Amino acid sequence: MKTLKVLVSSAVVLAMLVILLGAYTRLTDAGLGCPDWPGCYGFLKVPEQAHHIEQAEALYPERPVESHKAWNEMIHRYFAGTLGLLILAIFVVSLKQKRLLLPSLLLGLVIFQAALGMWTVTLALHPVVVMGHLLGGFTLLSLLALYWWQLQPAPLIVVKQSLKLLFWPVLLVLAAQIALGGWTAANYAALACIQLPVCEAGWTTQLNFDEAFSLHLGYDNYEYGVMSQSARATVHVMHRIGAVITLLVVAAYAIALWRTSSGLMRNLAGAVLVLLVLQFSLGLANVVLHLPLGNAVAHNFVAANLLMCLVVIGYQLHRNKESAYA
Known part of the structure; x- marks a missing residue:
């Protein structure tokens, strides 16, 4: 059991690091820093010697070697691969413990x-x-956190029954907003609107939902996005509106938990509130400061931790049938 706890704890920390590196890779436009997979221009590491670079660019003439982008991508892959091996080790050790689901x-x-x-x-x-x-x-981090909590002693949680039932719609709201944030980033729409509170003047006449939420199949390359400005602005506006809705819904739920519980649950509810306010502030800063790299990476990372904390709350609410309800 001790070995399993160490492995799972290490995996949680490593998953957080992989999320940070993934955000940094995406935000430095290094997602295609290596045009092949799992290597880089046919090598196990970024080609750096002149003859290796010449060979790489002969294989991929449409994508000249940019070492800094390639290293960003490969470092992310190295850490992600290590996390995969660590999770395999967790699975093998868990077989002996007869813990198979997670x-x-x-x-x-x-x-x-x-x-x-x-x-x-x-x-x-x-x-x-x-x-x-x-x-x-994000889901991987949340499941690892769940497993970590599963290995800990189960405390008695005293909450209102209604708060247990409300957990699922609150989780759905947060997950939908995270998905919308991912769609915003994936379509390079983070700077489609750079004014507050919603977008530039006349934004209501520019909304283009059909294109904004189309799958955009058939393109050879999606780097830097294929949407029109109006579609990107639509995605951005929906993400902002979703942020306000998420702030109100999740904050109301966390405050209710904080006021009616004690001990671990009260601490978790407080953590959600802190992360929620921080996330909203980072989102505003992304707009005002025009998406500074460190701020944007933090916005991604805090979202992952917010989801993780809320999932842990749900697990604690549901883990004990003998838990008391007010």
Whole structure:
């Protein structure tokens, strides 16, 4: 059991690092820094010697070697691959503990994440794949956190029955907003509107929902986006509106939990509130400061942790049939 706890704890930390590196890779436009997968221009690492670079550019003449972007991508792949091996180790150790559900889900998900990583390159940053890869990473972190909590002693949780029932729609609201954020990033719409509170003057006449939420199939390359400005602005506006709705819904739920519970649940509710306010502030800063790299990476990372905390709350609410309800 001790070995399993160490492995799962390490995987949680590594998953957070992979999410940070993934955001940094995407935001530095390095998603196609290596035009092949799993190597880089046919090498196991970024080609740096002159004859290797010449060979690489002969293989991929349409994509000259940009070492800084290629290294961003490969470092992300190295850490993601290490996380995959760590999750495989968790699965093997869990077999001996006869804990199969979460380890099996984790192993299946990390394999699917690897496939999404490959498709991100082979499909040239298709927005659906990019968004799916982000959601998969967030889900992986949340499931690892669930497993970590599953290995801890189960505390008695005292909450209102209504709060247990309301958890699922609140989780759905947050997940939908994260998906909308992923769609915004994948379609390069983060700077489609740079004024507050909603968008530039006349934005209501520019909305284009059909194109904004189309799958955009058939393009050879999706780098830097294929949407029109009006479609990108529509996605951006919906993400802003979703942010306000999410702030109100999740904050109301967290405040209700904080006021009516104690101990662990009260602390988790407080953490959600802090992360929620921080996330909303980072979103505003992205607009005002025109998407600074560090701020944008933090916005992605805090969203992952917000989802993780809310999922842990749900798990704690549902884990004990003997939990008391006010």
